[in-house]
Amino acid sequence: MSKATELHEALGAFDKTTSRWGRITMIMGLFFSLAAPAYLVFFAGLDIEVAGILTAFGALAAVFGVIWIVEPLTYFPILGASSMYQAFMIGNISNKLLPAAMIAQATIGVKPGTRKGELASVAAICGAATVHLTSLFIFVGLLGTWLVSVIPGDMIQTVQFYILPTVMGAVVVQAIVSQKAPRSAVIALVVSVVVVFIVQLYKPFGLFSTAVAVISTAALAWVLRDRRTLGSPEDTTAESELPEGPVY
Amino acid sequence: MNFPAAVRTAADSNSTDILAVANSPVLWACAIGVFLVIVVQSVIYMKAARIAAPHIGMSQAELKTSFRAGAISALGPSLAVVMVAVALLTVFGTPAVLVRIGLIGSVSYETAAAAIAANSAGAELGGPTYTQAVFGLALAAMSLGGAMWMIATLILTPLLKKGDSALRKVNPAIMMVVPGAAMVAAFMVLGIGELPKSWIHVVAFVSSAAIMTVLMVIAKKVNRPWIKEWALGIAIILSLSITYAATRL
Secondary structure: OOHHHHHHHHHHHHHHHHHHHHHHHHHHHHHHHHHHHHHHHHOOOOOOOHHHHHHHHHHHHHHHHHHHHHHHHHHHHHHOHHHHHHHHHHOOHHHHHHHHHHHHHHHHOOOOOOHHHHHHHHHHHHHHHHHHHHHHHHHHHHHHHHHHHHOOHHHHHHHHHHHHHHHHHHHHHHHHHHHOOHHHHHHHHHHHHHHHHHHHHOHHHHHHHHHHHHHHHHHHHHHOOOHHHHOOOOOOOOHHHOOOOOOO | OOOHHHHHOOOOOOOOOHHHHHOOHHHHHHHHHHHHHHHHHHHHHHHHHHHHHHHHOOOHHHHHHHHHHHHHHHHHHHHHHHHHHHHOHHHHOHHHHHHHHHHHOOHHHHHHHHHHHHHHOOOOOOOOOOOHHHHHHHHHHHHHHHHHHHHHHHHHHHHHHOOOHHHHOOOHHHHHHHHHHHHHHHHHHHHHOOHHHOHHHHHHHHHHHHHHHHHHHHHHHHOOHHHHHHHHHHHHHHHHHHHHHHHOO
16 A cells, blocks of 8 residues: 555544544534523423523524624634534633644644644644543532532622623623724624613613614624725634634 | 532522522533533544554654643633633523533623523513523523534534535625624623613623723733733622622622
């Protein structure tokens, strides 16, 4: 057998194994992640209607639908096919998995985009997953659960009551900084203030407010974009173009 | 492990004792299921890489070094995620936080998704209307939303691998402008929508945004990327402390 065919077969086997088992494990992950709410909805004796879930899902799709498609498209050229199935189950892609892969490639001196680079990044993501699962299990699963059981009730209530404004305050600043699109940020601010004001005047509008704000901002940001810098195709795979934090 | 909360109380749609259902053994089993699936996946992938490596002139030592480099570099980001996750334990319960915030999703997306789902039922995330039934609805919506990422990955990856040209021709300018603007708008409107509720909501939102801004400026000035990693966790915990102090005034 010639060297070239041997190489071809070895890599073919790797691709076959990772894409087959990558898909199988991802479908299993999908099953477990949906089994939890399915239990609550159908078996826990809670009064939750399927129609209500569809409404909630519709509201969510109006807000995040674009991101569901765009994110896999964005990461494919950087991750490669085999790592896609790892990354979208382990999560925290831009702030944890990509740096892990890059550092591994730099450590052994291989370039991204090469076959050696791909194997290095697969191994690096496995290493990152090991650390991540361990720290989640110990610090959140065990220590965190214990922590919640000892902190006073009024503190728990404060967290529950004010978690949304607290998280959104920090996240909105983080998103603005990492997107580096000040024009969109200003549009989002103006649209949001208007939408929230309308909700104050007419409460039932609250049901659609998020979707309306998101869709109008996206449309306005596109119409009012800076055509000098955003007219031509750019190399979106460049490192500098990656979102810096856990934006999505 | 013991599951005291779950055994103690039966489900009650109108109860705001979220943790009674959120920490139920079935949800724990599902969370552990996701953990195990990732372990199995990593083992299969490492094995496949080990078999393929020698054929492309890569030594087992290089593979091991890559694994270790990935593990070490993930330490900081993982602990940063842990900090955020712990802050949300009382809102979603441990199993949902482990799966949704620790793994598949992220705190920004999942909190936004839960709030949108609660709003669609005329309720609010975390307030007196955040009952067990609303939690169930929010978890269902968060999970279905997260499933869409996985389904998109499952469908798009083979297509992209074949080099589907139609997908690659998506206008890059649209890709750069629209998703980013949509995300900022979603977080912005959810945050600003909280402001009219009470002055304490204003304290929560403004303090969190201010702390994040300060941390981002510091990170840039001293050029320390780790500050950006930890910024979200620090901002959430500090701002919750400030808010707690405000409620006691």
